[in-house]
Amino acid sequence: MTELDLHEPLLCPICRAPWKDEDTCYRCKGDLAVLRRIRKEAALFLERSKASLKASNLRDAQAFVDESLKLFLSREAISLKACLLAKEGQFQSAYRLFLVMRGR
Numbered sequence: 557m558t559e560l561d562l563h564e565p566l567l568c569p570i571c572r573a574p575w576k577d578e579d580t581c582y583r584c585k586g587d588l589a590v591l592r593r594i595r596k597e598a599a600l601f602l603e604r605s606k607a608s609l610k611a612s613n614l615r616d617a618q619a620f621v622d623e624s625l626k627l628f629l630s631r632e633a634i635s636l637k638a639c640l641l642a643k644e645g646q647f648q649s650a651y652r653l654f655l656v657m658r659g660r
């Protein structure tokens with residue numbers, strides 16, 4: 557399985573300095589505002605997914621976590637996706653995601 561960059565720790569895509577979730581890179585002064593907005597939108601989709609799961613609305617939970625993952629690959633979103641897949645009985649797919657998170 558190919559190695560997956562989960563953006564943790566977050567790095568500036570220009571100079572690879574640690575990204576402190578600010579609009580401008582502290583080192584190269586690169587404009588990271590768009591990336592920050594994308595990451596925030598991914599976090600909002602993830603929160604909607606968790607709220608849907610809490611309300612036992614698995615279809616919406618899946619849809620929202622998928623939208624989150626399209627924008628940003630976070631361990632939390634991948635974990636939630638794996639849980640949702642397992643809850644649907646898709647154990648092989650859930651296990652594959654687990655292996656991705658472990659870097660295998």
Ligand SMILES: [Zn+2]
Nearest residue numbers: 568571581584
């Ligand atoms: Zn930079």
